[in-house]
Amino acid sequence: MHIGEGDFDGFLSKMDYIVKTIKDDKVQEFRWFQEKASYIKDKMLFDYAILGIDRSFIIIAALIDFIFETISGEEKKSRYYFPIIVRKNSFDDSCLAIYDGGDCVYGVYDAVDDVEYIRCLDDILRSGRKIEFKSGSRLKPYMILNHDIYSSKRLNNKSSNSLTLLSKNEIVKTFRRMANGMNPDLEMTYMLRKYGFHDVQDIRGYFLYDDGKGTIYTLSMFSQYIENVEDMWQYTQKYLKELLKKYDGSDFVSFVYKNCGDYIGEVKKIAELIANMHIKLSLINEGNFGVLEPDESNIDEIINQIISNFNLLLDYMKNQDYSGDVESLIKEIMDDKNLLMESIENIKSLSPYFGKYLRCHGDLHLEQLLKKEDGYILIDFEGEPTKPISERSRHMSPLKDVAGMIRSFDYAAYSQFFAHKENGEDGIDLEKVENLLSAWATVITNVFVESYVNLIDEHDADLIPDEKYITAILALFKLDKAVFEAIYEVNNRPSWFKIPLKGIIECIDELKNISSLEVYNG
Template sequence: MYIDENLKFEDIPSKLESIVKSMDDETLKKFRWFQEKAYTILEKYLFDYAILLQYEAKIIIAAIIAFVVKDPNTKKESTSLYYLPLIITKYLTNNDLISIIEGLNFKAFVYDGVDDIEYVKLLNKILREEGRIPFKSDAKLIAVRLKQEDIYKSRRLSNKSSNSLTFLQKDEIIKTYRKLVKGINPDLEMTLELRRMGFENVQDIRGYFLYQDKEGKKHTVAIVVEYIKNMGDMWQYTQDYLASLISRLSGCEDIDEGYVKSYCSDYIEEVKNIAGIIADMHIKLSQIDEEDFGKRDANTSDIQDLLKSIRSNFYRLLSFMKSGNFEEPIDSMIKEIVLQQDFLTAKLQEFENSSVFGKYMRCHGDLHLEQILKTENGYVIIDFEGEPTKPIEIRKKKISPLKDVAGMVRSFSYAACAAYFNYLQQSGTLENERIERLLSFWAEVVTQNFIESYVNLVRKEAPDIIPEDESFDAALALFKLDKALFEGLYEVNNRPLWFKIPLKGILECIKDLKF
């Protein structure tokens, strides 16, 4: 709470720096947009701001707040900038309350204003006019309008009137990038390039907003995209599908891979379609003839980076596994992984000077079932921004398309295990082994069909972007292993009950590398 008995409501902007400093750290950490929740906030201050609107009972401010934080493990300090639209009003609405201001004969409430209708209307107006809003530091908020039309959809409302009634829809989403980093966000860049190449399984972008500092450096603040009516993402759809599958097949005696393949033909067709869309995405990305996008051969440093990531995460995970107390079957899986340490070390050494990785190019980089929306007309791939905590230059690095393939394969494995855990919570123990075997067969069948469909299309249109047949499985196993090790570190620290999922994946990758 900020208290100044002499402060008038209209003078709040002049005290904004002190108001920001008085905001409670723990309250700010509760917001989902704040990414350094495990860090200690050493200091926060108002980095820059612009007053978008001010009248008697409400002030709308586009604020950029700097957080100086300390990593509890490394003890290193760093500074992060967050874009935070602030709504300061005399009215209590109980939504996203950040702080309270008490002044001369008034009490005001400070909210995160990203969903405030007046703030959204202001952004829409700024975009429509392609405005340039000055900030206190001489920086600017620049609106770039890509679509001139204000209406995305129209349909006849009624045929019962002599007058023609047409319903106009303006379905849009404003996606705000809270953590401010220099450069054009890959989400914006990738979506625009894919659209330009004729790839329609992404959202259409109406426009975007840039924060340009006084030195001319640009930061992506937000994009305005078409809202695509959907049935949810493929993760939730898959969970619902598997719950239904368990219900229908839980009493069957002889369940094998062939039976599952026949029974799940509808879902397998969907997976083949998704594989084709991902293949088409990679093919079109490989055809972009620009420096930041053009495909190139995988070089020694690319391979070294992948192997370094695998080794580092493997040894970190080993230390967790050896020092922890785990029950069966996790304990047996850990012992098996420890036994395979020498084999894995030698195998990774073989790849040091390998040239079996195909091409490196711009890819999604964080592809999984939650990044694919299911619609009545097909599928839409979303969220091309990569890992938000990493610098733009890292997120824009070229990588093998097998990273995306590995992400999808690991997501199928997670979906099967998650469905099994959900089943255990809702049932007894009589059929546990049978259900686990059913879901394991499902993951194998789905993965096989996904990979085959993807490879068949890529081999026809852009065969050079993935390794040759004899090298494909080994290269894919490395990318899956890298992903599974990262998952293992996350699960052992955050969701120990799910630790079995990445451990199973690690063992499967080691098995693949033996052939």
């Protein structure tokens, strides 16, 4: 691709205008676009670089600022890495924008799954060639391993980033929402491999956007593609669908123990994997790793975060219409609001008993576990992608990861309930379906927590709170997760809003439970 830029001069001179014409509805269809419930007021080109050019197409690395208005009327800005490929006189349903340049009509497309873009990145990575952006900033490639590629295709579009499968067992992961710093997914995966934890992907190389003034953004990385059966979310949905077919009308909990021995075995192995990951992370004393003793400021931080997010959730819920069962859940939460605030404030007295803080996964759930024939692989260590990297790279309690898995079991149960309800399948009535799936989530959660705690206690019991305090402290981390989920669902997936609301209520019940409250006075 050595053709001169003159072939696309007319297009490049109108880049600012063309970015504004990118179709909002097309952008909001992308899984990685995180402001689906917000109104896009404007789009502005922040910076761009030409990665490759030919007579029929040009590949551009664009950084685009999206200005949007939230449900509450607040105006916000998010910057996205938006690689595009522009083709002459080529249009189909995936076209994001069309520009008529007079002599030629250009079609603008998302480039991440286009083999020309992937070849271009691979060439830049292997050559070590730095690419200059219009602003003077640079795209810098860093190669760790040396391989070759030939073709590409899109993986399922469930990620908050973009995943493109290469022919030689590799994935290009594109970090869409730009955040200042080294992405934790890259950093954590690399360090775990380096220190002998091999249940993660290997990394071939990565790309940084460097403004030359101390600000860097991680744009993408080439990592190992793991041959897997499916992720544990997919596996669990299929499993639960079959479980419902077997239900014989017996006691829910007894039925789960009798019929879910194989899944319980899987959960014990997963608990062991996560415990071993935390133990390994606690032993790394390089860079921003190692173990810290949490103090009152750390506890204040999570409590203040819960309170702030809870109040934000209340704002989002105003003037909205909900179904009867959701309205009932909201009323129950509002009735217990003062008790909830008092209970989480009381947990401050437990700050000496929180265990240790270390680098953790940060956004652990069933989709982050790939099931192989002989085990599992942990993926996506970037933490919660809506938060800044400085926050995602902090040390935290390993109970945050435990809470993430617990919430994911709950989500899996209700996802199957909604699927059963929507498909109108015959058999047991919906109330029994919901109760059975809730019983399954409770049993699986108990097995997971017990297995995890026992394994940690065998190696380094000080990493987590002891038995006397763990229920109350774990409830705090589950509440933090459930409130965060509720904000996401009310903005992006209202039909699932019920799931985190029920999670919040369960946490309130645990925090106000007599056995938990005794901890505060003990």
